[in-house]
Amino acid sequence: MLVVGNWKMNTDLDGAVRLASDVVRETGGAASGVGVCPPTVWLDAVAERVRGSRVRLGAQNVHPAPEGAFTGETAPPMLAALGVDLVVVGHSERRQLFGETSAFVAEKVRAAMGAGLVPILCVGETLEERDAGDAEATVLAQLDASLDGVELASADRLVVAYEPVWAIGTGRTASPEQAQAVHAAVRARLAERFDGAGRGVALLYGGSVKPGNAADLFAQPDLDGALVGGASLDASDFAQIVAAADDAGARRAG
Numbered sequence: 001m002l003v004v005g006n007w008k009m010n011t012d013l014d015g016a017v018r019l020a021s022d023v024v025r026e027t028g029g030a031a032s033g034v035g036v037c038p039p040t041v042w043l044d045a046v047a048e049r050v051r052g053s054r055v056r057l058g059a060q061n062v063h064p065a066p067e068g069a070f071t072g073e074t075a076p077p078m079l080a081a082l083g084v085d086l087v088v089v090g091h092s093e094r095r096q097l098f099g100e101t102s103a104f105v106a107e108k109v110r111a112a113m114g115a116g117l118v119p120i121l122c123v124g125e126t127l128e129e130r131d132a133g134d135a136e137a138t139v140l141a142q143l144d145a146s147l148d149g150v151e152l153a154s155a156d157r158l159v160v161a162y163e164p165v166w167a168i169g170t171g172r173t174a175s176p177e178q179a180q181a182v183h184a185a186v187r188a189r190l191a192e193r194f195d196g197a198g199r200g201v202a203l204l205y206g207g208s209v210k211p212g213n214a215a216d217l218f219a220q221p222d223l224d225g226a227l228v229g230g231a232s233l234d235a236s237d238f239a240q241i242v243a244a245a246d247d248a249g250a251r252r253a254g
């Protein structure tokens, strides 16, 4: 199980450092993997706080080029040098607000992997696509295109997050059954594509995950954790979601 907090464009410097310290303290005994993705400008400060702990440091975005004239962007080796090992790519906010295509996302996935980072590849359908009965087809098409040219050496080099666009920041969560159906389809497609390595990729659900709904979501067999937005800004809420992941992981192991 893996639970990652995406802080998006939130927190000031003091708040980010405090939140990172609180997450380290409150999730110190967790069995699940834990990660935090602060804004890029706070990565260095947060790196200091999570160093030596079990909390993994993630970035929210990356550019595929190793260096060059790309004003405002951050190259994979720059993130790696800060101690980052996870990076969110293809988040729907970047696809919708910044026009990122799946082809560009695939470039990012390949570049991130090349620099030793673990991409958290986000895929998800809009409400219109779901209402038209196209949720799975949309997600699988996005997945295929966003993995174009990608080779997977082992399962732990990639994470996929299913985030229905209509559930992000809306308080409206996919039902556990809706999420499970898409996760099972994603799992099958990854297995088809990458064999055993693909089958073992951690599949996170994202979209209004809270302490109150995490246990029901994690009870589904193909939900291996969560990518948490709003609730990750509160260390106590985030720790409760991690605890729910721990319970689900213990049940699966036992």
Ligand SMILES: O=C[C@H](O)COP(=O)(O)O
Binding pocket: 006, 091, 163, 167, 168, 169, 170, 171, 206, 207, 208, 209, 227, 228, 229, 230, 231
């Ligand atoms: O990356 C996280 C997702 O966009 C979910 O955000 P949310 O938990 O605020 O709905």
